[in-house]
Amino acid sequence: MIRASNLSKFYGGKRALGPVSFEIKDGETVGFLGLNGAGKTTALRILACDLRPSAGTIEVGGVDAVAEPHEVRKRIGFLPENPPLYADMIVTDYLRFAGELRGMTREQVKRRLPEVLEITDLGDVSTDPIGTLSHGYRQRVGVAQAIVHDPKFLILDEPTRGLDPVQIVEMRNLIHDLKQNHTVLISSHILTEISQTCDRLLVLGRGKILGVGSEQDLAASESEIRQVSVTIRPPSGDDPKGQIRTVLAAVDGVQGVADPYEQGGGLLYVLSTTKDCRAEVSRAVVQGKLDLIKLDYARSELENTFIRLVGGADASN
Amino acid sequence: MRAISIIYRRELGTYLRSPFGWVIAAILLLIAGFLCQGYAMSGEQLSADVLKKYFYVASALPLFGGVLLSFRLLSEERQNNSMVLLNTSPIRDSHIVLGKFFAALSFLAILLLLSVYMPVMIKINGKITGAQVLVGYIGLLLLGAATLAIGLLGSALTRQQLIAAVLSAAMVAIICFIHLLASKVDSPLKDVIEQVDLWWVHFQYGFMVGVLNLKDVVYYLAITYFFLLLSIKTLEAKRWQ
Numbered sequence: 204m205i206r207a208s209n210l211s212k213f214y215g216g217k218r219a220l221g222p223v224s225f226e227i228k229d230g231e232t233v234g235f236l237g238l239n240g241a242g243k244t245t246a247l248r249i250l251a252c253d254l255r256p257s258a259g260t261i262e263v264g265g266v267d268a269v270a271e272p273h274e275v276r277k278r279i280g281f282l283p284e285n286p287p288l289y290a291d292m293i294v295t296d297y298l299r300f301a302g303e304l305r306g307m308t309r310e311q312v313k314r315r316l317p318e319v320l321e322i323t324d325l326g327d328v329s330t331d332p333i334g335t336l337s338h339g340y341r342q343r344v345g346v347a348q349a350i351v352h353d354p355k356f357l358i359l360d361e362p363t364r365g366l367d368p369v370q371i372v373e374m375r376n377l378i379h380d381l382k383q384n385h386t387v388l389i390s391s392h393i394l395t396e397i398s399q400t401c402d403r404l405l406v407l408g409r410g411k412i413l414g415v416g417s418e419q420d421l422a423a424s425e426s427e428i429r430q431v432s433v434t435i436r437p438p439s440g441d442d443p444k445g446q447i448r449t450v451l452a453a454v455d456g457v458q459g460v461a462d463p464y465e466q467g468g469g470l471l472y473v474l475s476t477t478k479d480c481r482a483e484v485s486r487a488v489v490q491g492k493l494d495l496i497k498l499d500y501a502r503s504e505l506e507n508t509f510i511r512l513v514g515g516a517d518a519s520n
Numbered sequence: 521m522r523a524i525s526i527i528y529r530r531e532l533g534t535y536l537r538s539p540f541g542w543v544i545a546a547i548l549l550l551i552a553g554f555l556c557q558g559y560a561m562s563g564e565q566l567s568a569d570v571l572k573k574y575f576y577v578a579s580a581l582p583l584f585g586g587v588l589l590s591f592r593l594l595s596e597e598r599q600n601n602s603m604v605l606l607n608t609s610p611i612r613d614s615h616i617v618l619g620k621f622f623a624a625l626s627f628l629a630i631l632l633l634l635s636v637y638m639p640v641m642i643k644i645n646g647k648i649t650g651a652q653v654l655v656g657y658i659g660l661l662l663l664g665a666a667t668l669a670i671g672l673l674g675s676a677l678t679r680q681q682l683i684a685a686v687l688s689a690a691m692v693a694i695i696c697f698i699h700l701l702a703s704k705v706d707s708p709l710k711d712v713i714e715q716v717d718l719w720w721v722h723f724q725y726g727f728m729v730g731v732l733n734l735k736d737v738v739y740y741l742a743i744t745y746f747f748l749l750l751s752i753k754t755l756e757a758k759r760w761q
Contacts, residue, residue, distance in 0.1 A: 251608050255760035273610035287605035289530075291538050303526045304609040348605065 204228055205250065205356065205386070210259035212245050212410075220245040220410040222259060229355070232382050234401035235390040242410040243390035244284060247360050250388065251281035264355060277306055280354035280385075284361050286345025290334030294325055294344055297333060298351050305352035315351060322380060323347040324373075339370035346377060350385070357385040363396055375400060431457075431476050433484055434469040436494035444470065450491035456480035469496040523611040527619025528626075531593070535627040544588045545631045548581050555580070556638050567646020568730075574638055575656045575728040579719065581635060582660050585628055586667025587692055591675050591685040593620045594755065598679035613755040617748060621672060628664045632657060652730035659727020662740035666718060667692055669747035676754040692718070695743075718743065 204226060211221030220242040227233050235243040248254040249261060252272040261268040268275045289297055295316060302312035320326045323343045328336055333344060342362065349357060362378065363371045378400050381387055391397050397404060398418050406414040406421070414421050433451070437443035444463060447470065451460050456476045463470040474484065481498055488495045535541035560573035594616075597603040606616055639653045674688030699717040702710045714721050726736040 253604060253608050253760075276608055276610040279608070281604070281608045283601065283604045285601040287602040288600075289534070289602055290600075291534055292530075296533075300526065300530050301605060301609075304523070304605065304611060306610055 204262075204264065205388075206262045207246075207250075208260045210246070210249060210261060211257050212242075212249060212254065213257045218410055220249070221256075223407075223410075223412045224259075225405060225412065225415065227386065227388065229386050231403060232378075232387040232389070232401045234397035234404045235388065235407060236392070236394065236397050236404050237390075237407035238392055240409075241392075241407040243392075243407055244360055245410075246407065247281075247358050247388060247390055248283070250356075251279055251283075251358050252276050253281065253283075277352070278355050280349030280352065280357045282345045282349045282357075282359045282362060284364060286341055287348070288333050288341060288344060291332065293332050294329045294336075294347075295320075297344065298347055301348040302351040305354075307352055312351070315353065319347050319351050322350065323377065338365055339367070339373070342366060342370070342374065343377070346374075346381075350381065353384075355386060356388070357381060358388045360390050361392075362389060363391065363393065371396070430500075431474045431479070431481055431484055432471060432497075432499045433474065433488070433495070434467060434471045434497035435488060436469045436496055438493060446491075447472065447493060450487055450493060451484065454480060454483045454487045456483060467496060469494075471497075523615035524619045524622070527606075527611075527616055528623045531620050531623030532626055535589070535623065540592075541589065541627055544585060545627075545634065548585050548588075548631065549634055552578055552581055552635060553638065561642075567642055567648050568652070570642050570646060571639060571648050571652060571656070572729055574642060575659070576724070578635060578638070578656075578660060579663060579723055579728070581631060582628060582664030582667055583692060583696070583719070585631055586624075586664050587671045587674075587685065587688045589624045589628060590668045590671025591688045592681050593624060593672055594675040594751075595679050595681045595684040596675075599681060607759055613759060614752045617672060617676075617752045617755060621668060621748060624668050624672075625661075625665055628668065629661060632660055632664070649730075655730050655732045656727055658732065659723055659736070662727075662737065662744075663719070663723055666740050666743040666747070669744040669751070670695070672751040673747045673754065676751045676758070696720070715739070 206226050208224050209222040210224070212219045223242075223246070235246060237243045245254065249256050250263070250268070252268055252275050255269060263275045264278050266274045266278075289300075292300070298316060298319060299309070299312050302315065303309065307315070320329050323346055325340070325343055325347055328340055333341065336344065342365075346359070346362065349359070359378070363374050366374060375396065378387065378389065382400075389397065389400060403415070403417055404421060405412060435447055438446060440446060447463070448460050451457060451472060451474060454474075456478045457474050457480065458477060459475040461473040461475075463472045465471070474480075479500055481500055485495060485498055555577040556574050560570050560577055594603075597606065636653075636657075639648070639656070642648060643650070643653065670691045671688040674691060675684045677687060678684050695716065695718040697720075698713055699720045702713040702717070705713065722736045722739050725731075726733045
């Protein structure tokens with residue numbers, strides 16, 4: 204377990220983080236979400252024993268990170284924003300070096316390397332100099348150095364930064380694999396990446412925690428106004444739009460019906476709702492003898508929550 | 521010791537793999553060779569004088585080589601962000617500094633070894649003893665160790681390699697020419713300043729003429745220890761920032 208209590212970090216007189224307190228249970232995948240300058244990297248660097256907190260305590264696996272940093276460093280794998288690579292080294296030599304630095308014997312590294320290369324899919328480039336690799340592969344080498352000593356806790360700071368869409372998907376799959384054996388902490392400002400990868404989110408803004416919980420918890424805590432989009436084939440008659448609007452507005456939970464626009468041979472309506480009322484909408488449409496073409500639950504709630512949380516922090520500062 | 525050995529192997533590998541170290545070695549050996557031919561071996565003179573002049577010229581190898589081989593050791597790690605790997609590993613700052621120092625010293629020793637052909641030529645054509653050559657080379661290695669330690673401090677102070685190079689060169693130059701200041705002041709300050717001098721007092725009056733003085737050996741070891749300690753303390757102060 205990772206336990207942070209009243210953690211703060213100042214650079215000169217400027218507060219970069221805190222005071223923040225949080226707990227991360229073993230086996231969890233937690234996302235640190237926030238805009239640039241929110242304090243994500245500072246928090247992760249403190250957890251990785253790369254930075255000393257100005258105040259507060261931090262325990263990693265029951266060990267005080269400030270009093271016994273070397274003990275904590277043995278248990279943590281850290282991928283910073285810019286992977287710590289040596290361009291002149293070949294991939295396997297570099298991973299051997301990283302493993303030995305973390306206290307592994309040459310024999311242990313030798314046994315572990317094939318597994319690490321397989322997990323990170325680096326087999327094809329294992330004998331290439333790091334300087335000749337693409338950005339995506341370099342990021343993978345960065346992940347490989349973080350897991351080579353099989354740490355209990357894995358800290359990944361913006362792991363998809365600068366990757367193309369294909370590489371982002373590959374990195375996301377890699378993180379999914381890593382979740383099986385490690386407690387993973389990821390920072391990102393990309394909401395979809397965080398929401399798809401993490402069990403729990405920790406929203407940071409201006410160095411403070413603005414919200415903690417799952418995507419649903421955060422949305423619920425904010426009395427979220429959700430959106431349901433529904434596409435209906437216009438019925439014959441004098442006023443098809445009015446007829447549809449009447450049916451939709453009467454659905455329990457619908458607070459507003461926006462003006463429709465044509466899409467896919469039908470009329471697309473966006474409904475503001477207080478809950479996920481897709482079932483009620485579909486029933487009402489069928490009972491109103493209308494043809495339902497498409498019904499979707501708009502996945503913008505996290506963005507809304509995030510913007511509101513961060514906006515609130517900005518307003519209060 | 522194990523951590524020092526890990527850092528040492530990686531760093532020495534970098535010198536041997538990359539052209540950086542070899543280019544520096546080639547340029548310095550070329551310059552030393554030309555100077556030896558043009559200055560030390562010009563005209564008729566006693567072979568002991570030729571050897572003395574050779575070591576005078578050859579002291580440029582550890583002085584310039586020491587700065588050139590050390591200025592990037594820590595600043596480059598910071599500039600490339602690879603320092604994070606070292607900082608988040610369970611190793612001490614002293615391991616980092618000593619591993620890098622011994623790697624640079626080993627490469628400098630290789631460089632000095634490659635220059636041995638010049639005194640060998642003097643020995644073949646003149647009357648000098650092997651002990652004179654050996655003492656001179658011990659002096660060059662100790663001078664190199666001290667210069668590398670000073671360069672490491674310059675490298676620990678900043679992440680900008682150019683600034684680190686200038687800082688290191690400036691510190692070496694000041695300690696090399698501090699004897700000039702000694703002539704401007706009276707004793708006992710004069711004696712103190714003279715004894716701090718890196719090159720003139722401890723190399724030219726001792727190792728260069730084939731005399732092994734214990735005080736010169738102690739001086740170079742003390743300077744090396746002092747600057748390595750400063751480098752470690754600087755790194756410790758910066759590690760958690």
